Amino acid sequence: MSRKPKIWTLVLAASLAIGAGSPVLSQGEDEVAQRTELMRSNGMTLRGAADATGQDAVVAAQTFVENFTILPNLFENPETLGETLPAAFENREAFLALFDDALVAAEAALAAADVADQEGYVANISAVGATCRACHGQFRAD
């Protein structure tokens, strides 16, 4: 698999880390703002992902790989819950395992899109979508 998305992700993670030093927001509030932004990106990406083909499919899968690489690091402070349920911090292993499932499915979708395996891509995007629902059902406030 191509290493490119990983490098890109590291750059983004580094820039987020610098952003976390913002004097305006406390680190916890910053975490909530950053994860909200990435979750919105997930929502917009999922909307078109199942019908995407070719380079659009590659880009959609890459976006999920990047988002799900960074997201687990943005749920570290149980004192700034935002719309996250305390269960995400209390039942941490199950919460992080769902992020892991999402990343694994996103990487498989990317590998499939890279070789124009549309069936494999769609199956793995659908697996990514299942992790959204599973996690929100347990760990996100309505």
Ligand code: HEC
């Ligand atoms: C492992 C858990 C987990 C997974 C996987 C996950 N989410 Fe979330 N999501 C959350 C939590 C927790 C919140 C609430 C974050 C907060 O505000 O504290 C959230 C918030 C959101 C929001 C609301 C953002 C806003 O505007 O406030 C959207 C949209 C969203 N997720 C979309 C998605 C989509 C689409 C996927 C899958 C592609 C996904 N999420 C996967 C846990 C998850």
